[in-house]
Amino acid sequence: MSTPLARRATATALAAAMLAAGPLALAAPASAAAPAAAASATAPVLRFVDIPGSGGVVLKGNVYAPADGAAHHPLVVMPASWSLNDLEYLAQAQQLAAAGYVVVSYTPRGFWGSGGQIEVAGPPDVADISKVIDWSLANTAADPGRIGMAGISYGAGLSLLGAAFDPRVRTVAALSGWADLVASLYSDETQHLQSAGLLTLAGYLTGRPSDELQQMLISFFGSDQPNEDTVKAWAKVRSPATYLDRINAGGASVMLANAWGDSIFPPNQLTDFFERLTGPKRLELRPGDHATAEATGLLGLPNDVWTDTRRWLDHYLMGADNGIDREQPVHIEPQLQDSYEDYPSWQAVSSSSVRLGLGARDWLGTGSLGAGAGTGWRTPVTTGADSGADGGVIFLSNLAEQFLKIPPLVSVPLLPRAVSAVWQSAFYGSAQRIRGSVRAHLGVVPGSGQGSLIAYLYDVDALGIGRLVSQAPYTFLGRTPGARFEADIALQSTAYDIPAGHRLALVVDTVDPLYITHNTAGSTLTFDSPAADPSWISVPLK
Secondary structure, eight states: OOSOHHHHHHHHHHHHHHHHHHHHHHTHHHHHHHHHHHTSSSSOEEEEEEEEOGGGOEEEEEEEEOSSOOSOEEEEEEEOOTTOOTTTTHHHHHHHHHTTOEEEEEOOTTBTTSOSOBOSSOHHHHHHHHHHHHHHHHHSOEEEEEEEEEEETHHHHHHHHHHHHOTTEEEEEEESOOSOHHHHHEETTEEEHHHHHHHHHHHHHHBOBOHHHHHHHHHHHSOOHHHHHHHHHHHHHTOGGGGHHHHHHHTOEEEEEEETTOSSSOHHHHHHHHHHOOSSEEEEEESSSTTTSSGGGGGTOOOHHHHHHHHHHIIIIIOOOOSTTTSOSEEEOOTTOSOOEEESSSGGGOSEEEEEEEEEEOTTSEEEEETTOOOSOEEEEESSSOOSOOOOOTTHHHHHHHHHOOOOEEEGGGSOTTSOEEEEOOOOSSOEEEEEOOEEEEEEEESSSOEEEEEEEEEEOTTOEEEEEEEEEEEEOSOOTTOOEEEEEEOOOEEEEEOTTOEEEEEEESOOTTEEOOOOTTOEEEEEOOTTSOOEEEEEEO
16 A cells, blocks of 8 residues: 555544544424424325335335325335435425325335344345335325435435336436446546545444455455455445446436545446436536435525426326426536536547646656647656645545635645656646546656546646645556556546636656555556657536
C-alpha cells in the first residue's frame, strides 16, 4: 500500500461515523408528522405492519394508503436505503397516497427490526421483493396490474432487481442506485476505500452482516488477485446490469437519477446501463454526491428529483398524460449551474471531441496540453506520496459543490512535481463546454510490478487555482518492472463549462484518500509519449 493503511482506515472510520448520522436523521422529522396527517378522516391512512419475507424472515414495514374505500389503487413498493428503515419515505409516501397510490415501504432483511442478515441485494433479498408484492396484493387495495418500485441507494438497486425478477413490476424509479456493483466497488481494479468503509461501518451499526458479507469485506480490503476475483463474482450476482436482458424483456419503464459526484455509485456505470435499456427510460444527472440531490425530498420539501419521480409514476402507473414520455430522456444539470439541459440519448450529450496531446515538462515542471504537444519525452514521478491533488472527502466535498458551488480546489503551480505529473493547456478564448467522459491514454513504465495512479482534470483560473472537474483511479497488477504499457482511463462523466480565460490541467499522482492504492513506496512511475504511440486525453464537448 502506498500510505500506512491504519492511518487511512482510521480517517475513513471517523468520517464514516460522522456521515452515517446524517442520512439516519433524515427520516425522523417525517415520522413525527405522519400520524398527524393520518388523523384526518379524509387523509391517507398509515399503518405499521409485519410482512413475511422469504425463508420465514419477518420484514418490518408500513403502508400508506388512500382512505376512499376504492377497490384498486396502483401500488408502489419502496425498499429502504442501506442502514435506514421503513420510516425513510414517510413524507413522500404520504404525498403519493394522497394522490391515490398504495405505498408499501419496508426495511430490507438484516437491518433494524427486520429479521435475517444483510445479504447485499442477494437472492434472499430478491425473493423478499416478490413476497412483499404478494403480501401487498393480499392485504391492501393494490391493483395487480399497476405495480411499481422506487427507492434511494440500496432501495434503488433492489428496485431494478425487482424489475428483473418479478414481471409484475411495471415501472421503476431508481435514485442514486447502482447498475454494476463491480464497477462501483472497483474503478479500473482500484478499491473504493472511503465509500466501502462508510457502508461497512453503517452496516455494522444498524444491522447484522451475514457470514458471506463479512468474508467479502475481508477480501475486499485485501489486495491479492484471488480475493478480488471472489468479490467481483459475488458483486456480479447483485448487479442489475447482469440481468439487463430480463429487464428489457419485461419492458418495465425505468427512471434513473444520480449525481455527477456520487462517490458510492459513480455515474459511468449507470450511463452504460441506461444506453442498453430498450424500454421506456429516463436518465437524470445533477451536481452532488450519493443521495444528496434527493435528500430534501425525504423531508417533504420541494425537490426536483422527487417531482420527476412522481411524474414518472403518474404516467406509467396512473396513465396521466403529463408529457414525461414525450420529453427528451436525458435530463442533466451541469456542475456549478442551476439550469437543465435535455438530450435524446446519452451519446448525444457530446456533439464533438478534441484530442489534446501531452508534452514534455518545461523548466517549471509542467507539460503542455494541446494539439501541438511534442513526443519523445519521459516524465518520472515517485510513488507513495500524496501530491495534494485529491478527489475530496466522501459526501463533504461534493455537498460543498452542490450547495456552495465550491468543488475541491488545488493550487496547480504549487503541486510538487516530484510526486505528480502536470500538463496544462493554453488559456481558452471562449468557454469550453465539457459533456461526457474525458478519456486519458497514458504511456506508463512501472518501477514495480503493481501500482496505482489517479488522473484528475482541473479547471484552472489565471491565478493557478484548479477546480476539480472529474477524476478516476487506475491500478495495474502483475506487470513486469520497466516494461512499458498503455493505461486507458475513463474519467467519471460530467457536464462542466470551462470559462473563457481559464485553461485545463491534467494531473496524475499515485495516492488519493478515496482509494486503496497499490504502489510500492519510493518506487517510480514514468510517463512517456513515443511518436508511434503518443499520450493524450480526449475531451467530449457540446
